[in-house]
Amino acid sequence: MTSARETILDIANLCVSVRGEDGEREVVSGLSLRLSRGETLCIAGESGSGKSMTSLAIMQLLPQPAARISAGTIRLHDKGLGDTELTGLNERQMRRIRGNRIAMIFQEPMTSLNPVLSIGRQLTESIEAHTSLSPAEARRRAIDALKAVRISEAESRLKQFPHELSGGMRQRVMIAMALALEPDVLIADEPTTALDVTVQGEVLELLRDLQRERGTSVILITHDMGVVAEMADRVIIMRHGRMVEEGKAADIFARPQAAYTRELLAAVPRIGAGVGRQESRDTEAAASANVAEVKDLHVRFDLHGGFFGRVNRRVHAVEGVSFSIAPNETLALVGESGCGKSTTAKALAGLVPYSGDIVVGGRNLSGLGRDERKAVRRDVQMIFQDPFASLDPRMRVGDLVAEPLVIHGIASKEERRERVAALFERVGLTADQMELYPHEFSGGQRQRVCIARALALRPKLIIADESVSALDVSVQARVLDLLKELQREFGVAYLFISHDMAVVENISDRVAVMYLGQIVEMGTRDQVFTNPRHPYTKRLIEAVPVPDPARRRSRFARLEQEIPSATRKIGEAPMKLILQDFGNGHLVAAEA
Incomplete structure (x- = not known):
């Protein structure tokens, strides 16, 4: 495929070394690749395989002086100017190329965006730096x-700061910054990890x-x-800094050569892998009282504005949500x-703070x-999305x-240790x-530490908030298997929060679908996914990318309008939805 198109980027025998306490070691070894104009090259592999280090080397953004x-x-080709050897450029020369000819979307938007500058300032700054547009045009x-x-x-949104946006919205801002200058080469390092499947499809x-x-x-x-x-023309699989397999996407998925x-x-x-699966449930536990019951839950946040900081708008984050979770059950x-x-x-x-009723273990928290x-609260524990951020x-x-x-x-100190x-x-x-300390573990191991901490008090309910979304697929599979094993062993219930519908379909017993603070559909896994x-x-289900190039969509479905906002003027209430039972507890929303 590369021979049929003009080569835009040529990497030959790339080696990246990192200096540590034990001396220097290679994290990328002998990598060679060619990227053609208009081509999508996917680099896949687990954490530590050298994917991100390769991208940082192309951008000349390796952490100095530890990495080199x-x-x-690394040659960037230009028809009019010939080849540019990036490894020989100084920082001033690279600034002219970064963002303009080669742009990068980073994985973690919060660490990439300046917390003290508004979104608008950061967007226009990059546009003005590489174009002759006026401030108004930028x-x-x-x-x-x-x-x-x-x-x-x-x-x-231009007036808002990064901390005022959700994780998914911050990532969209990063993507907007990269796309604004229409670069020749776009490096996207896990650009959709934090995004919902529908937004992912549109991105x-x-x-x-x-x-x-x-x-x-x-x-x-990724x-x-x-x-x-869905995206790749060609695929490179990396492990421990080396390329283990390369080929066309169809060949990699249909006839993988490397173990x-x-x-x-x-x-x-x-x-589809989980549909029809029957889990063995403890009948005595299933017949007992619910672990948690939520009735008519409302959570609203006031927004202040104007010269005197009056409350003029309100975010209706949660509006009239009700559900229950039984022992040994997973509600997604x-x-x-x-x-x-x-x-x-x-x-x-x-x-x-909230209004409504939350009953845990038969006791109303309010x-x-x-x-x-x-x-x-001993009965309710959480596993957060980012294990590194949640561990001191x-x-x-x-x-x-x-x-x-x-x-x-x-318990005593010795009993606690045991x-x-x-x-x-x-x-x-x-x-x-x-x-050991948190930094001495891999991402998957850190998440296991968080799971152990959540189990320490032997809770009745564990809330897993995007607990596997940032993990590699192989690590993710092992963590999900662990959660299932622990549920069978301890009888713990899960409230499993995720935007990955394939993961949800494989782990859940029941599913509740939320939209703008309200539940629009709820039922068993089979009810929601098959009907x-x-x-x-x-x-949501149609937007899930299928891991099969033969079933690749020519286009992703797009909304005709933007996602509505949950923000309302004071006194303006959102439209109330009534859940109707379509049989066997399959509830679907209709407007009141």
């Missing part, structure tokens, strides 16, 4: 870029449009093999960013005092797992690792 390019060449282009990635109320369609209109070349780094199947490639493909969750809560999933979870865990609430880097992981026991005054050691063994770690009745549910 120890060998190889602002118009920034608004167009935000609209292109489906950010509602784009003009008003991928944006990348396709850019290729069709300008012949932009894309290097897509662990989502469904995205690889590691076959392992990656086998770990990919697929829609799904929907797009901003739909109220995480806010519902935080209310259930007592982390945000009628309890401080000490009683603390006791009830200054504490040993053994102390982190024991911390809930210390807070609640449970319980923590048993938990480490149970989640697939060793007792010796209790003395979705609400248009929004259908769109």
